[in-house]
Amino acid sequence: MAKEKTVYSCGECGGTSSKWLGQCPHCKAWNTLVETVAETIAPTKNRFAALARTAEVQALADIEAADVERTPTGLDELDRVLGGGIVEGGVVLIGGDPGIGKSTLLLQALDNLQRAGGGVSSVAGPPQDGERPPSSAAQGQPASGGRAPHPVRARGSVLYVTGEESGAQVALRARRLGLEGSRVQVLAEIQLEKILATLEAQQPAVAVIDSIQTVYSDQLTSAPGSVAQVRECAAHLTRAAKASGTCIVLVGHVTKEGALAGPRVLEHMVDTVLYFEGDTHSSFRLIRAIKNRFGAVNEIGVFAMTEKGLKGVSNPSAIFLSQHAEPVPGSCVMVTLEGTRPLLVEIQALVDSGGPSPRRLSVGLDRDRLAMLLAVLHRHAGVACMDQDVFVNAVGGVRISEPAADLAVLLSITSSLRGKPLPKGFIAFGEVGLAGEVRPAPRGQDRLKEAAKLGFSVAIVPKANAPKKAIEGLTIHPVERVEEAIQALRGLD
Numbered sequence: 001m002a003k004e005k006t007v008y009s010c011g012e013c014g015g016t017s018s019k020w021l022g023q024c025p026h027c028k029a030w031n032t033l034v035e036t037v038a039e040t041i042a043p044t045k046n047r048f049a050a051l052a053r054t055a056e057v058q059a060l061a062d063i064e065a066a067d068v069e070r071t072p073t074g075l076d077e078l079d080r081v082l083g084g085g086i087v088e089g090g091v092v093l094i095g096g097d098p099g100i101g102k103s104t105l106l107l108q109a110l111d112n113l114q115r116a117g118g119g120v121s122s123v124a125g126p127p128q129d130g131e132r133p134p135s136s137a138a139q140g141q142p143a144s145g146g147r148a149p150h151p152v153r154a155r156g157s158v159l160y161v162t163g164e165e166s167g168a169q170v171a172l173r174a175r176r177l178g179l180e181g182s183r184v185q186v187l188a189e190i191q192l193e194k195i196l197a198t199l200e201a202q203q204p205a206v207a208v209i210d211s212i213q214t215v216y217s218d219q220l221t222s223a224p225g226s227v228a229q230v231r232e233c234a235a236h237l238t239r240a241a242k243a244s245g246t247c248i249v250l251v252g253h254v255t256k257e258g259a260l261a262g263p264r265v266l267e268h269m270v271d272t273v274l275y276f277e278g279d280t281h282s283s284f285r286l287i288r289a290i291k292n293r294f295g296a297v298n299e300i301g302v303f304a305m306t307e308k309g310l311k312g313v314s315n316p317s318a319i320f321l322s323q324h325a326e327p328v329p330g331s332c333v334m335v336t337l338e339g340t341r342p343l344l345v346e347i348q349a350l351v352d353s354g355g356p357s358p359r360r361l362s363v364g365l366d367r368d369r370l371a372m373l374l375a376v377l378h379r380h381a382g383v384a385c386m387d388q389d390v391f392v393n394a395v396g397g398v399r400i401s402e403p404a405a406d407l408a409v410l411l412s413i414t415s416s417l418r419g420k421p422l423p424k425g426f427i428a429f430g431e432v433g434l435a436g437e438v439r440p441a442p443r444g445q446d447r448l449k450e451a452a453k454l455g456f457s458v459a460i461v462p463k464a465n466a467p468k469k470a471i472e473g474l475t476i477h478p479v480e481r482v483e484e485a486i487q488a489l490r491g492l493d
């Protein structure tokens with residue numbers, strides 16, 4: 001009997017190997033290879049026919065480069081990261097920890113879209129049994145007036161496919177969100193073929209698949225949630241989106257390491273990758289674009305989780321500062337730049353005498369960079385923390401990846417070590433190099449202006465970022481080296 005062909009595929013990256021190995025040859029993760037039956041789906045005629053129709057060769061110059069039309073979701077902070085709104089046939093992957101609010105956000109967005117599209121009857125796809133044309137009058141929302149219907153809105157219906165909760169649970173959440181009378185269509189289904197058939201029949205403007213890990217295809221033998229299933233299902237759904245013009249939003253879970261499960265295979269397939277992050281203990285949530293074929297990356301949107309769902313925070317600058325009546329040692333505020341908008345974030349450090357092998361721990365900041373900064377601090381400024389435990393934290397569950405945080409990290413560590421608070425109304429930012437130099441951060445003026453706007457009065461910044469014209473209310477100490485920064489700090493005591 002012919003043996004079934006098996007391959008070993010990595011649970012982290014989806015890479016495959018013909019034999020079992022302790023370490024994945026692709027992503028170098030350990031113990032992640034599992035045996036799977038080599039999946040081959042015979043290419044049916046249909047599968048390629050859909051692609052062939054669109055495969056027309058044209059000179060670049062002859063292609064009409066119309067700007068893609070976006071339909072705002074009505075949630076401004078979400079639209080900001082999407083680059084203005086959803087796009088016809090676009091596929092969005094949204095990842096985040098369980099319980100962070102993905103389902104809540106998408107339900108709110110769908111309801112908004114549905115209400116905004118109300119009054120425009122479905123032009124594509126026959127009405128289904130039980131589906132009534134949405135009525136805008138009943139929902140008290142203005143319809144799009146006499147204007148031509150938007151391509152996405154013109155379709156009217158929106159579909160929420162739930163694989164994790166029952167329809168009743170979704171309805172319960174909708175009540176809680178105050179979305180009574182919502183005409184969002186709900187489908188409780190996890191089988192890919194049935195979902196695809198429903199999409200085909202309904203032709204919704206937007207479909208949310210919550211979540212991609214629960215969907216499985218009959219054609220594969222592997223378990224739902226396995227890399228092979230996730231990859232295959234996402235590929236089919238992406239194809240369906242491109243063929244029908246439905247915008248599909250895939251919800252994905254995040255592994256402990258912070259990557260989307262079955263992750264890289266999905267990230268390259270979709271048009272937009274958003275991460276939903278934040279501290280589940282605080283009410284603030286950040287949504288961040290990692291990849292966007294239709295807009296800028298590194299934009300962030302800020303939401304607050306309230307009793308009635310997620311509310312956009314239009315002026316987020318002040319929320320990542322913890323409230324101290326008087327300055328405390330080990331705390332330094334920095335201005336970080338996320339996308340187009342500067343954000344004030346408090347960096348906290350605690351330096352405490354440690355054991356024989358002192359610990360270096362960071363939350364929301366890069367740990368390797370912390371070790372590097374400690375070495376720079378010792379070597380160039382003579383501040384030693386060799387026998388000390390060092391902990392640093394970015395307040396509010398925010399994650400800072402830009403090196404402009406370096407100076408604030410160093411100053412908060414120094415402050416904690418000395419047990420002396422930084423002056424009231426103090427901010428700092430700037431990248432620190434191995435040679436002890438302080439390098440400028442991009443768009444320094446915007447950062448300083450934002451700080452001044454929020455009432456900060458003293459700043460230590462890289463010399464190249466010092467403004468030519470004084471900023472009202474802000475005293476600036478430009479520095480070129482780490483030791484100068486420490487000196488300047490002493491001068492401020």
Ligand code: TYD
Binds near residue numbers: 098102103105
């Ligand atoms: P949910 O959207 O289910 O998260 P995810 O889909 O990412 O797993 O969010 C669940 C959390 O949000 C839950 O802990 C309760 C909280 N929540 C509120 O605080 N207010 C609300 O109005 C809703 C609907 C949820």
Ligand code: MG
Binds near residue numbers: 102103104164210
């Ligand atoms: Mg959910």
